[in-house]
Amino acid sequence: MTAPAGPAVAVDAGSRFLRVARVDADGTPRLVDLPGAVPGEGLPTPAGVRGDRYAALGVAYAAYRDHCGTPGRLVLVVPHGEQARSAPDFGGPPSRLVGAPHAVLALLRHAGGPPVSPVLVCDLGAAGIDIARCVLVGGTVTVSRVTRYGPEPGGYGAAFDRAVLDGAGLAVDDPDVLHRLDLARAENIRRTEVALDRMAARPDRAERSADTVVHEVAGREITAGVVHRALARLTEGLDRALAEARTGPDRTSVVAVGGAARSGTVARHLADRLGPAVPLPEGTDPALAAVLGAALVAGGASTRPTGTRTRSPCASTAPCTDGPRTANC
Template sequence: MTALAIDAGSRYVRLARVAPGGPEPVELPGAVPGEGLPVPEAARGDRAAALRTAYDAYLRHHDAPARLLVVVPQHDRAGHARRAADALATPPARGPAPDVRTLATPHAVLALLRHTGGLAPGRYAVCDLGAAAAEVAVCTVTPGAVAVAAASRHAPDDGYGDGFDAALLTRSGLTPDDDTRRALAAVRAEPGAGRRLALVLDRAARDPARFETTAVHHVAGRPVTAGTLRAALPLLTDGLDRALAEALGPGRTAPLALTGGVARFGPLRPHLDAAGLPLTALPDGTDPAHAAVLGAALVAAGRVDPADRYPYELWIGAHRTEAGRPADRELRISAAGTLEPGGPPVYAEDGGRRVGVRTAPGRPVRVRVTDPASGAGTPLGPLTLPGGGETDRFHVGVRLAVDGTAALILHPLGAGPPGAFPLGTLPADIGTDSKEVGP
């Protein structure tokens, strides 16, 4: 049974599948070596159109996969997932329609790291550095689940990586069109180019007067100097710093996993080292631009659990009559790792059977999230639920949407539709949350 992963970026669409030696990029005619299929000019800015075009190109040379996993950005994840499903809804010309699913970039990258054993439980920041934007997702990783605790996006009007490249080319007397951008990418990929770049920049930092005019690249016959590069570098570093500060919060840090095409750019690492931000290494030989699609290929093939589930327990305050007297109790609605974004509601159970509850009008109901490992927790709500009749009973559950927001569900045991009561965005980093309370 075949499985395929696709990651549609601003300039390239990358495809991957699992081979006997592990996940690997799928090479198709027309692809740029080491990059992927170029996004056609007509599809620029339309991720769904680029996705469909790349998938059609794949089908011209391969049978339709049984499973198709599409990598989508964390930013507006629900919208991207919906548009991806719509773009691939048309059945292929041959073979059965694939089972299309989506996985957010941070989960795909962390799946790759978890598969290789390079990820201990904790807090990580996945930095997806691309042509259009720098996106940071701070994730809480537990043995069975990964949740996004915070996210940020820095997307200049002229692009993130694209804006930097345009500045380099313009300041070097070149027009930043597709041809010169490809030429710049080609010289960066030459053997030894990274080492030369690091050496010249280090010398220019120590002795600007002597080395600022030293060429680090030659593009279309014109030099790109160390001084030009140093002057443009803040377009990358300042934008990344802002995105990290917004996602991590004041005075906080986490190991960084750098992915995306811009993550190949060596000068970013000394900047992060100087800021005291530790890096989480990708598996040996992994191109950062392909990290997400390779991780997604492992998930699509069933080699690794995506762990795209909520890592904590949800409890609701309840009252029970014990020995003829009312007693305050808490009822666990969902265990850690059972809620999936976009999945079905999870209901409170006792001994494998759903628990029937009665509601009282006007009485605030406490809802709490707890970490079963540490016992730490944080309250949600409270909620005020509608009262039912003396004989009315409900199953109580919770549903998690693709965008991370949750709702408490009351499902009548008799006739009638279930009711949904918003809980907001569930906290995903309660181990260090300032609102942390004891059990």
Template structure:
């Protein structure tokens, strides 16, 4: 597989490794060839970063630019939990690194959308509901996803983040059990032990025996890590610690096909636990390493091979008043239809018969400003879900076009653009709700 100088890249900053991916000449996602890259893992996150995504992004992207220069498009993978804040930080980091130099096109993409982009590109995401289970070093995050033509809605997300990490906590416990340090050398030794022929089967059998007879077989050696024996008892205790917390988040998404990704999805006993609860996980395309799934899906998005489908899946509306027969009448104005809003995209303005709708912020002669209620809805006859109430300064007689836009971090803003010329007024609405399945007709 040959590579070329990447012009569109994806960056997945992690607590241990940052993956920078692009498409090879044959269109296959692959990790960028960078100095210091650990094969199959990416660039190690600097020890001083402490798992901070912004610091990991800054370090890895600097290495990339030194090797290849500035790309045209950068898609940054961010956790679904607190997605807007992570996206904002990523944007700030890259903007600061470029200084006065031209910026590439930037886009933040949540892990569920990145993973499902990989499946959708391969044609294997044929259902309408999926649960993306991201088993990372820091946390386990479970996101419910609903697929419809053109959009993937994240309908809810739950997260289990132990103080000492999720996958990182497992590895730390196992390395401690054999007296090895929790560092890059220790991780490599542990990975090598797990990859040995027969290691997975040996561990499975030992765990079954240990479960049937607690304590009796704890000393059975299952791995030789850095020349030291690792017993099944240490593995079972570390695994039970993880699965207890993982169950609490899996309980929020019962019954839907699950896609297991992240470094923890390499650990067969953990995946088997998910399988016993949720059923057989959805297979990743062509044996994709689960730790690289999000980066590879985002690389396909960056290269324009698949639409990320992260447009806002519901309609946005605002309550208005129209004077009819000398009396005000409450009406509902559709600002933008479902699937029209794209993070970092242009403002979508309310239209009627192909022309922007003109509104006033206060009727002529009115003595007070009416509150403006904004809501979203899954279908025209569905239940409206409130977003917020705004009080907009009065502008006697002035007319505006009303619209809404999504910033690159996913925050929504109501936009009033004066007719003719003038600076648009923008009012923050925060993150638009996504878990409104009860509003569907």
């Protein structure tokens, strides 16, 4: 069988970032570093395609193709239930649609076997929360129920951003300020988590720790206290989603992914309600779990309409052969 002309890639489009991933020669899925990307996040989603997932996927694919050439295979991450629709034609290889829960579980299985069953894949994205109840039967994962919670206009993550900016006295709807917030947050994740952990560990000294400056945006200091208060937007929304999912007190195992799953505060809140989360592979950014899992699917795993089976990823991922080249391409 003739090998594909280019590497297998996966594309995920969120309301805030567009992400493209591929599998390295050693079998490790990685985010592709494209021009204009926020390090560790991906390309900022253009305002003109926010809310239109398939247009956003097309923008991300075009950015990859222009920088790295046409891929050999293409997998697109979509919410569960959309796999049955016709895949868009972006002028390259025929694309496959993979549901986000299946992509996440493909990543887990590749790292060392299937997760416990049943398991909730809790996607804490910028637009809202998706909770998918997944059951493993043999080698097939079936998604039996999905609960979606989409809060006020702008989404789940946007509500958090507005609370942070408002707490710092900044404009909450200025695109430049929002971009600076994304950059500052990405550069200071560890500092922020340390300060929030200190507040949680020593409630008697929380007020003192709340004054710790964790990063700066547009000349204004963002303190741990401002971030902690804004996190209430996320934990309250999570509680509503869990209530709608009717998870009950059975302590169902959960996999937490999405940008908000980076927060130790949110992770502890989830663990208090459902027990410790199933760990992602070591070093995996939860915001990238879906696109990294989809890259494994593109590179060798297979899926079914109601489930997914995985095998070892393709071990011979080719470097970019067309267009500008970079070490991370």
